[in-house]
Amino acid sequence: KAGVTQTPRYLIKTRGQQVTLSCSPISGHRSVSWYQQTPGQGLQFLFEYFSETQRNKGNFPGRFSGRQFSNSRSEMNVSTLELGDSALYLCASSKEDRNYGYTFGSGTRLTVV
């Protein structure tokens, strides 16, 4: 059974650019959540999608956005990148009821220079 796949694994972008990260959940999982992980702030919840609808949103500026497609694959986009956006971005999928626990991908390491 394939796990959660995140692409790309590593990215280097320049301040002011935009970036799109991709996540393919486990087959049959319809909920996809995104987290930002940094040494200073730990794991911060970005948003969660279920059946192409954003179901929950964290406290991030509007530069951070996401979407989910009909096959449950999800993308997140960050526009006008700032140095502080450098982080590990983790995608997690779960069955309809999140309380079964997440399955995480290996993450995308974004470095903004």
Place this chain on the structure above:
Amino acid sequence: AQSVTQLGSHVSVSEGALVLLRCNYSSSVPPYLFWYVQYPNQGLQLLLKYTSAATLVKGINGFEAEFKKSETSFHLTKPSAHMRDAAEYFCAVSASGGYQKVTFGTGTKLQVIP
């Protein structure tokens, strides 16, 4: 509102010694509680979860945790540490019922000394 507090950002134990990682939670409704482990350059892996069934929960890799409502705690233990247990461990809480977001603690890095 919900939150978790992990006591100790770094814990060191000798190989073969007891592992005890502490987690206290705050939740206005009955919580669901989780422990995850993260190895370097990887995502998080679910170790175990409490979802209002048995208060003593057994997970993978020999870990277990006990839900204590009176102490609002969900500490993670393992009788005998192995070198492969060296990783970062995260406690997480979610409100039971409905679609509630999961809140993670700040993590505890476990070092196992040979």
